Amino acid sequence: MRCYKVLGIYDDLVSEGTVIREEADGFKFLLDLKKRGKAEAVEALEAILTRLKE
Numbered sequence: 001m002r003c004y005k006v007l008g009i010y011d012d013l014v015s016e017g018t019v020i021r022e023e024a025d026g027f028k029f030l031l032d033l034k035k036r037g038k039a040e041a042v043e044a045l046e047a048i049l050t051r052l053k054e
Contacts, residue, residue, distance in 0.1 A: 017033070018033050018034055019033065020041075
């Protein structure tokens with residue numbers, strides 16, 4: 001059994017600038033900048049964009 005700790009409500013974390021969250025029908029994006037750096041996030045997003053452009 002895994003235990004989880006609530007760190008905050010996403011809306012609060014977004015306003016603090018520690019989380020980037022975007023949602024739309026069929027699309028969900030959540031980035032926790034405390035766990036992944038901006039450079040790593042950019043690299044992952046560029047890989048996703050490459051796949052979408054194929």
